[in-house]
Amino acid sequence: MAPMDSAIARPAPSGGAWAGMRWALVRDLRLALRSRAELGVLLLFYVIVVALFPLGVGPDPSLLRTMGPGVLWVTALMTSMLALPRLFAGDFADGSLEQIALSPYPLPALIAGKIAAHWASTGLPLAAASPWLGVQFGLSTGELEVLALGLLMGTPTLSLLGAIGAALTLGVRGSGALVSLLVLPLCVPVLIFGAGAVDAVRDAVSTNAHFSWLGAMLLASAVGAPLATAAAVRIALD
Amino acid sequence: MAPMDSAIARPAPSGGAWAGMRWALVRDLRLALRSRAELGVLLLFYVIVVALFPLGVGPDPSLLRTMGPGVLWVTALMTSMLALPRLFAGDFADGSLEQIALSPYPLPALIAGKIAAHWASTGLPLAAASPWLGVQFGLSTGELEVLALGLLMGTPTLSLLGAIGAALTLGVRGSGALVSLLVLPLCVPVLIFGAGAVDAVRDAVSTNAHFSWLGAMLLASAVGAPLATAAAVRIALD
Amino acid sequence: MLVAQQLAAQRGFSPLFAGVGFTLHAGEALHVTGANGSGKTTLLRMVCGLTRPAQGTLAWRGADGAAALRECTLYVGHASALKDDLTAEQNLHSLSTLHGETADERAVQRALAEWNLDAQRALPARALSQGQRRRVALARLRLTPRELWVLDEPTSALDAAGVDLLREHLRSHAARGGLAIIASHDTRSADGAGIRELRL
Amino acid sequence: MLVAQQLAAQRGFSPLFAGVGFTLHAGEALHVTGANGSGKTTLLRMVCGLTRPAQGTLAWRGADGAAALRECTLYVGHASALKDDLTAEQNLHSLSTLHGETADERAVQRALAEWNLDAQRALPARALSQGQRRRVALARLRLTPRELWVLDEPTSALDAAGVDLLREHLRSHAARGGLAIIASHDTRSADGAGIRELRL
Amino acid sequence: MAGTSINWFRYASPASFFSLAGPLARAFGIAAALLALAGLWIGLVVAPTDAQQGEAYRIIFIHVPAAWMSMFIYVVMAFWCAMSLVFNARLAAMTAQALAPSGAVFTVIALVTGSLWGKPTWGTYWAWDARMTSELILLFLYFGFMALRNAIDDPRRADRACAVLALVGAVNVPVIYFSVKWWNTLHQGASVSLTTAPRMAAIMLAGMLVMTLAAWSYSIAVTLVRLRAIINERERGAPWRRAVAQ
Ligand code: HEM
């Protein structure tokens, strides 16, 4: 007990924001890996999706090519939706969220870490797999590059926006569909630009506009979403 | 307190299975949609999801028409998966599942009721809305009929199969979780035949084969799933 | 009459307890005590048939049968089995119908009133305080009459008045010839006539 | 020194309590009592800054600031904040790093041993008994030294030994000049030097 | 700012506002009716038949004001939400709550009239054109706001949660407005702007503006009425209510 008899009032931990973000990221990733179930389900889900469309549409290559990007993007959107409820509900139920809100680290940083973990377990795998999935749709190399890059830039935005909805519906009746109702509309622009970029490549148009928009949205949400989410969390705990 | 002083040992309630199933169905439906508003939210959610695809893929009508069925079926899969974790996890966490397992009603019947409720709040509304949604994709009348019928026959199977997985993941780590991954792929045939039926109509081929397969899978899972799920639940509670 | 013989529980790889036995006659109550993790909850879950004994037998009215026992048992566990979205009233009603009772509005309201939750009757369970949740759970004792009560930590989060009320219930239950098994660290609930102690 | 003045809480449409005030000096402990639903938990959550007071002020060391107060507060609530998938050890470690402590293996193990959970060290929290979960939660008192302890029903599900240990902790905390606010129906935790009572 | 903020705060209390709302609502209601009549008269009688579009173009007199209002009301709503978060003012939150339905109504009108107009002009009721889509999203945002509202039991919690949502959703408004610029779409671009001279006939412009004013005063009137109802419900227990009651 020796260490305990020292001063009982501690200073706030140094290096606030980053340390807090790292804590949340590591912890949530570890938990996600513990329950591999959801992860596997998610991966399977978009494999199914991507496998299904060619079946539904038939082997016409030109068709597949045109719809490939859209399908992958909507899949990305759906998978991040699928995982959204898990983002805060668990911590809310078992009291961890209270402790997180009481931590000396800034809450937005902790939240950002959680969001990053959410992205790493939903958007990132899809973005990583997208070149392979895109090949199934017969996309050209150029299109594949743009697709993957777009997903890399777009999916974080989806997670960021989703977090807001997840926090807003904490401890709310019938939160399941409500989250999607709140979040999906906000995600539409990301979808448009992301899928649009690939079409632009096909039509041999410059993709700068699309990417700058994706980047702008990513920046905006990266700054705004953690703050909004933190506010929503505090409201939910009040 | 008068009624209480009567005999304290009660006989098991009469009309076991059906009464039990009704109880679970009514109770879960009430929890799922405490107000008509929430049903509206659910439908809105479909509308959004379906609206997203044209956004991603672009408004080309012929394209939309070919991918319509696939989109709706994937949406069905996703919505039922969105709700799956909530199927048992909630009852498990708050102790309701114990009480359900201790009820005089047969457990498989209660489970069947829960599954029915899950379907009624995910698959059924989608099947009901599908003709309208299908119109957005410019499907013909014949295709719409087949689509709706297919969804009506297919979505219950999705819920039934999903229930097994949901029960297996209860409380258990690793092993059980992985087993649930084996359940999901079982959904693929449903999707294939369901979406395939609509294509069959388009290609003016008979849809009998598809529907008989859907029916067979529905029957098999309707018989097997509640029993398997009940067993899994008892194990989870042990 | 409930007879338990040589009950043993296994958790993970290690045995939890073994050779536990007791006999409970009509009108008797068994107060299960023991350190944290000694297996009280496990024993209770065995009695009402949630957990299978690693060894040993449970005999109810002479006959050996978990099913028969389950029919006559009311289990109130750590978790109060309330749905956050439903009101206290709806929760009670749904729980008692689940156990095959036909609880009418008035019976439910009387039970709630008895645990003095009139004001909270229409509140979603989410809004209830910890002790109020416990009170709602205990209100089931009235609505689901059963011969054997199995109560796990019934007094946790209960205030003094609540504990008295519970003791009152236990007494009248015993008077009616009912049996009860209570796991608790709280000695307040343990006094009274015909209460025996089983130390794990 | 913690000074609360004219605190009022509002729940739903109706006021819960109003005009609550107290002053707590170094080495003192406040024992908040009251009937179920009287607002103890709400008051505690106000003190540690989770709930906004509808009215009234909280002053910490003279300065009025929730942030300053939060830095010096350790809150152990109804919910034990354990992740079912993590082991007791991992949970403690993660929680204390969350609060900015650099808890090394040994410190965590010492804390667990003190609450005699050696055997359960590597168990997933899911497998722990109710009281063991509580013990893990209380083990944070050692690992996250703070000036003000806010404990909600700390003795629920604790066995006698656990209660003694908690009392021991409270005593040495007070001796070190720490403050404590405890909401509990359990009078066992309430005796001892410098413990005042606030009745809601 | 300080000077103005003082009396702002006086009216920010439901008590002093409540008495004010009633007569105001009546006045704006009447104004709305008169302006609407005038606008329709201009639009349907005075304004000449359009060269290419024939009579169909007259929808513009409903469509454009509705579309403008749908966006404008959302902005106002977001503003009050910000106020309620910053100053923790109950009335601001209630105002936002009262505004939402009107906004949704105008959004629906814009969508319906728009797609009705689309049939003759573009040959289709609906296309996934950027502006239409973003307007549809606006509708969903209104729905989401109201859905979240009645999903939360505790009124003050609902206030703050909805406020956060409204502020986040505000990003959609510029998307709607500039959508015609960002994506070359079916929908025609802004022909009325404060900077450049309007590119449409003065009489049409007049009709549209009068109708817009009508829409404004209608929204204000309805909002005030709703606000009174909300205050009645929310401030039940408050002492000043009992005073008013007597
Ligand atoms: C459902 C379909 C439609 C929607 C959602 C819609 C939406 C909107 C919106 C939001 C505005 C106001 C934005 C602004 O003032 O820049 C607007 C203005 C306008 N819309 Fe539509 N619109 C639709 C269909 C149409 C159609 C079919 C036409 C006629 C061909 C049309 C003609 C106009 C005109 C002339 C304006 C005024 C633009 C201005 O003067 O600034 N719209 N519409």
Ligand SMILES: Nc1ncnc2c1ncn2[C@@H]1O[C@H](COP(=O)(O)OP(=O)(O)OP(=O)(O)O)[C@@H](O)[C@H]1O
């Ligand atoms: N939305 C609401 N509407 C009305 N009353 C509410 C609402 N939410 C909470 N309450 C009431 O507020 C009180 C919460 O008080 P709190 O949880 O602090 O009680 P407590 O003193 O901790 O009780 P316990 O001893 O049971 O823990 C309860 O009486 C509850 O009924």
Ligand SMILES: Nc1ncnc2c1ncn2[C@@H]1O[C@H](COP(=O)(O)OP(=O)(O)OP(=O)(O)O)[C@@H](O)[C@H]1O
């Ligand atoms: N998978 C497992 N491996 C090892 N031990 C386990 C496992 N699961 C449970 N246990 C142990 O079994 C015991 C469960 O006992 P139980 O919950 O019945 O205790 P209890 O007497 O109710 O305690 P309390 O008084 O805290 O409620 C605990 O000691 C727990 O550590």
Ligand SMILES: [Mg+2]
């Ligand atoms: Mg126990």
Ligand SMILES: [Mg+2]
């Ligand atoms: Mg409490």
